[in-house]
Amino acid sequence: MSAGLDSTEIRNEFAAVRLTVRPHGRGTRLEVSCSDLGTTALLDATVLEALTRFSPEELADLVGVAMQASDTTVDGELPPVPGQA
Numbered sequence: 361m362s363a364g365l366d367s368t369e370i371r372n373e374f375a376a377v378r379l380t381v382r383p384h385g386r387g388t389r390l391e392v393s394c395s396d397l398g399t400t401a402l403l404d405a406t407v408l409e410a411l412t413r414f415s416p417e418e419l420a421d422l423v424g425v426a427m428q429a430s431d432t433t434v435d436g437e438l439p440p441v442p443g444q445a
Contacts, residue, residue: 365388367380380391382402390408393400414422 365381365383367378369376369378371377376394376396378391378393378395380393382389382391384402384404387404389402389404391400391402411419
């Protein structure tokens, strides 16, 4: 992967992620990585803009679904996604 333009870590008592701005194609992406989980996501401006349209409550619902999905190794099934049948 190409070198990042700028990088910082954000953490609290529950999680820590590294944010890095990366060149990608003709633009840039925000790379969000979690070394504890070994996961990474590249987010473009469209995805980031879409996140700004959610209320704090809707964002909390998304976080809850993601946290439940990470527990599938224990339960064996995915949790329902709000708004989907």
